[in-house]
Amino acid sequence: MTISGGHALVRSLAAHGVDRVFGIPGTHNLEIYSWLGTYGITQTAPRHEQGAGYAADAYARVTGRPGVVVTTAGPGVLNAATAAAQAYSDSVPMLLVSPGMPARRPATAAGRLHETKDQSGALGAIVEWSHRATTVAEVETAAARAFGFLSGRDRPRPVHLEIPIDVLAECAELGPVPPRHRPVPAAPAPPGRIEAAARALRSGTVTIVAGGGARGAAAEVAELAGLLGAPVVTTANGKGVLSERHPLSLGVGLHLPAVRDRLAACDHVVAVGTELAEPDFWCTPPELPDVVRIDLDPGHGGRHLLVGDAALTLRALNERLRPPGRRAPDPGLPLLRRARDAQAGEQGRRWLDALAAVRAALAPDAIITSDSAMACYYGALPNLPIEPGGRYLHPSGYGTLGYALPAAVGAKVAAPGRQVVALSGDGGLQFAIAELATAADLGLPLPVVVFDNGGYGEIRAEMLARGDVPLGVDQRTPDLPAIAAAYGCAGTVAPGPDALGAALRRALHRPRPTVIVVPEEKA
Missing domain, CATH: 3.40.50.1220 (TPP-binding domain)
Structure with a gap:
């Protein structure tokens, strides 16, 4: 069978059980995208590759299967690098696939579109393993090795596979798709x-x-x-x-x-x-x-x-x-x-009533995504009860901002029958606010609760504790309900716990996202 490098990649993904990828098509990866439908792989298109990475991260956390991100070369894959670093920190299995500069041309810089000096090396400094496949046959063996990293006995972490743009387009005669990588059976300690x-x-x-x-x-x-x-x-x-x-x-x-x-x-x-x-x-x-x-x-x-x-x-x-x-x-x-x-309640007292309203509105198996926001780490993490059947997805070790909304998209795609709610701050939401359009396009009943303290409240508090004059942390919050409406979502302001609970219950039954703003005083 004579197939292209892009075809070889996609049939390898399908052979390893991949049925969904997250990413944005670009000039260099069209040979990959052209084969996704042939193998029944659904594509979810975010508005930014970092959002693709966070969505894939949450998809992996909820399903237990690797989240797969397909980007274009250069800026596309580097946009996803922060999400890959977050996945590395939190031990999340993720496969990042990108084109690379041609394998059959001199390696010297030539000013090509999306040219990066050492793309695979850059990703290799962030993820567990990064590899550049230079022949069509190697694409399938490299993909199998990638899934070996993702499903072996070792700690799960993200990996990156780069395929040069000329290898994606080249054709070669290959045999049947290699056998699916079988995870090494789990074993106890000695x-x-x-x-x-x-x-x-x-x-x-x-x-x-x-x-x-x-x-x-x-x-x-x-x-x-x-x-x-x-x-x-x-x-x-x-x-x-x-x-x-x-x-x-x-x-x-x-x-x-x-x-x-x-x-x-x-x-x-x-x-x-x-x-x-x-x-x-x-x-x-x-x-x-x-x-x-x-x-x-x-x-x-x-x-x-x-x-x-x-x-x-x-x-x-x-x-x-x-x-x-x-x-x-x-x-x-x-x-x-x-x-x-008492200590947790004292740290999170500003948010306890609101969090009680959130808990009361949700089913026991609800999935909650959160951002690096004060309401999340002081409030929800220690004070919002979660049962084993539910999940709370938080960007822990790397501490990125902008995680909650795209992660909620990935979680809802992974578990369409479960309630999913995003908790964010006004600062963090604006790192990824364009993903409201993704959620709206997918018709997701997704409440996005935004605790608005007018900027970066944690950093403001740290500056004040140092005796510094706050600088760069006080920001005017835009009209978030109006922005939500512009993206095809619903939006409202919930000035108190009762209003928040009622807005959440309505949002969970609305066939589109809802931004719910909870106003706060500055710390």
Whole structure:
């Protein structure tokens, strides 16, 4: 069969189960786009490639399958680089595909359209693996290798595949599509290490920290907590692994003094699928006691490092801990929970009533996307309860702005039968406001709740704390409902919790997006 490089790529995507890509067509990638329909692959076109990356990120988080982004060369793929960096930080599987400069011409700069000095190298500094395929046959082998990175035993992270524009157009005789890459079967940590960790955990006080890598082990985390009578605190990416109404749950709280004091004072910390990094604590990570770390990444420390699948490793650990039976819950837990809730409530008091209205309007399995906004990290992360059936998608480690709206598009495309709501600030929304047009074109019933504090409230507060005169942070918010209407969406202002709840319920049944502005006073 004689096929082009673009055809070879698309049939490889289809062979690996890809049925949707996010991206914008351009002069150099038309040979890719021309074959998508032949293989039943749907294309979602955002208004900016960064939005494509955030949408693919959320699609991957919701489905558990890689999100695929197809851009053009140069500015297209570099526009998506921030989203790829966010996916790397949060361990999200994403495939970024871009054309590159011709393989059959001199590599010296010639001023070609979209020419980049070292495009694959630039992406390689951001993602887990970047490769430039220089023949049609290599396109399929490189694609298979890319999916090997995305579905192997190692920590999931984004990868990039560059195909030169002349290779996309060239034809070569290829055999049947190569077999689909089969994921390496998940495996637990070695039995000896699990036994040693179990011996350590049979005595002393324990605190469990669940990160995004614990998402597929919710039942096992809950059982471990019950066996040890131990509280569970989560990172932003682990939010909802254990019901935040569970008596042993401390929710998202590593940044709170009461939780940090508990971690420092207990005998053992069990860390499941988390780096225990600076963005988790919002400060330099504290010195911790004996750490039992369950992770796919062997590069992390911990006295007891259990490298393996979280669910299988926890299952084996729980089996060893069942005899002599469950411990009574830590008697200090009620006091700890009250202190934690008081501190979280104090930090987020400005938003508690609004967040209660949001929670009351949503189904238990709703998906909430959030931005790097004060209402999200001070308010919703520690104070908006999430059940294991729901999801809260937040740009944690890299801390990008503009995530919530395009991520909500990706989440709704991934799960059309579930409610999806975006929470943003007025500053962050304007990084990606054009994606309202994408959501409107798709006819998505998507509420976008915007907490408007007139600029960049967090940075304003930091400047004031330094004794500086605020500079560049106070901005006039445009008429967001009018902008929403111009994009074909609905828009309204909700001056209080009751109005917000009513607007949300209407928006969830409206066949187009709705921007709901919640006015705030400046901090």
